[in-house]
Amino acid sequence: MKLTGPFKQIVTLANLPLRGKLSDDELEIIAEGGILVNEGKILKTGSFQNLKDEFPDAELELTENEQVCLPAFTDSHTHICFGGNRANDFALRNAGKTYLEIAETGGGIWSSVQHTRAASEGELLKTTLERINFLISLGITTIEIKSGYGLDVENELKMLRVIKKAQKITKATLVPTCLSAHLKPRDFAGSSEEYLTYILEEILPKVKEENLAQRVDIFIEKSAFLPEESKEFLLKAKELGFEITVHADQFTSGSSRIAVEVGAKSADHLEATVDEDIRFIAESDTVATALPGASLGLGEKFTPARKILDAGGILAIASDWNPGSAPMGNLITQASILATFEKLSTAEVLAGITFRSAFALNLEDRGTLEKGRKADFVTFRTDNFQNILYQQGRLQAASVFIDGEKQNL
Numbered sequence: 097m098k099l100t101g102p103f104k105q106i107v108t109l110a111n112l113p114l115r116g117k118l119s120d121d122e123l124e125i126i127a128e129g130g131i132l133v134n135e136g137k138i139l140k141t142g143s144f145q146n147l148k149d150e151f152p153d154a155e156l157e158l159t160e161n162e163q164v165c166l167p168a169f170t171d172s173h174t175h176i177c178f179g180g181n182r183a184n185d186f187a188l189r190n191a192g193k194t195y196l197e198i199a200e201t202g203g204g205i206w207s208s209v210q211h212t213r214a215a216s217e218g219e220l221l222k223t224t225l226e227r228i229n230f231l232i233s234l235g236i237t238t239i240e241i242k243s244g245y246g247l248d249v250e251n252e253l254k255m256l257r258v259i260k261k262a263q264k265i266t267k268a269t270l271v272p273t274c275l276s277a278h279l280k281p282r283d284f285a286g287s288s289e290e291y292l293t294y295i296l297e298e299i300l301p302k303v304k305e306e307n308l309a310q311r312v313d314i315f316i317e318k319s320a321f322l323p324e325e326s327k328e329f330l331l332k333a334k335e336l337g338f339e340i341t342v343h344a345d346q347f348t349s350g351s352s353r354i355a356v357e358v359g360a361k362s363a364d365h366l367e368a369t370v371d372e373d374i375r376f377i378a379e380s381d382t383v384a385t386a387l388p389g390a391s392l393g394l395g396e397k398f399t400p401a402r403k404i405l406d407a408g409g410i411l412a413i414a415s416d417w418n419p420g421s422a423p424m425g426n427l428i429t430q431a432s433i434l435a436t437f438e439k440l441s442t443a444e445v446l447a448g449i450t451f452r453s454a455f456a457l458n459l460e461d462r463g464t465l466e467k468g469r470k471a472d473f474v475t476f477r478t479d480n481f482q483n484i485l486y487q488q489g490r491l492q493a494a495s496v497f498i499d500g501e502k503q504n505l
């Protein structure tokens with residue numbers, strides 16, 4: 097048993113609703129607090145002094161006084177397993193070309209596919225772990241990672257095996273997702289419908305066999321897969337026993353409806369979602385995931401997070417870290433900027449990167465600091481938790497704990 101503290105403030109994020117708007121006065125803040133951990137789980141949070149008196153045998157992990165503590169963050173949407181980079185795409189976009197134009201002329205996702213195919217498992221593992229470690233240093237201890245730059249049996253499995261190997265090395269929780277339906281690869285001789293069938297018949301059974309992922313994603317967009325074929329694909333993937341998540345409404349509206357109709361766990365992007373569809377998703381159990389890093393990377397508008405919350409939706413915020421549309425990878429900076437543009441409360445942002453994003457990954461054992469939860473938490477050297485978002489990412493995590501153990505950052 098270990099008691100960590102004292103903290104100037106512990107922001108527990110406990111007792112908050114899964115959906116809808118939140119105001120900051122709903123946040124539970126424990127002053128001069130401590131966290132008691134046993135076997136990787138939280139036993140109790142409360143006044144540090146009271147816990148010390150109540151559990152005199154607990155081992156002490158003392159912190160300086162000027163720190164605040166929050167549940168560690170969950171990044172529920174990333175593409176951090178990739179080869180190469182797309183700095184040239186970034187420059188071309190800033191010179192006036194659109195994301196879709198660049199894709200048509202050999203840049204875009206296809207260029208990352210070629211680099212990822214050319215990379216060995218060892219190279220991919222090394223760079224993926226470097227990105228994982230960067231995310232951990234931000235206080236993120238649960239990370240979803242998609243395939244989707246392999247786009248054939250061999251290379252999709254290669255990516256997912258790399259993620260599985262990374263899980264054996266890192267203490268962070270990795271959640272793999274099969275995104276073979278990211279794009280129809282240029283070297284596939286057949287229609288996009290035939291490629292989706294190929295995924296269902298050739299890739300997903302092997303993913304199951306090797307237990308490489310429990311989730312399936314698709315990019316529904318004019319340049320990728322069309323709504324009708326996507327819906328059929330998702331229903332079949334569901335029949336195979338996969339959980340569903342969708343890249344929806346990034347440039348064109350309509351696909352978030354499909355996500356809701358097939359019972360997807362989350363619909364991510366939603367920059368182009370129209371008001372009627374905002375209501376539709378907000379009334380459903382599908383998590384609406386904003387990806388401000390993609391808006392910042394592409395110069396596109398932000399996901400209508402305010403409207404989603406006001407309509408009662410479950411809003412998560414994730415980084416979408418990928419080599420093309422979202423190269424930054426700093427979820428704290430991105431979530432903070434989303435808050436200023438969308439007028440989100442601190443509570444709404446913190447919920448969106450903790451228990452609400454963990455819910456999007458079906459991980460309801462984490463994201464708040466209360467009895468029984470996984471003891472993943474992050475501390476910042478400040479006396480006021482508001483400084484974290486106020487400083488837009490400049491205030492770095494002082495320490496990160498996974499299963500109650502302090503990590504070397």
Ligand code: NIG
Pocket residue numbers: 175204205208315343346390416418419420421422
């Ligand atoms: O979420 N929109 C599709 N997929 C990624 C981008 C991937 C890429 O550009 O490499 C996204 O933004």
Ligand code: FE
Pocket residue numbers: 173174175343416418
């Ligand atoms: Fe994405």
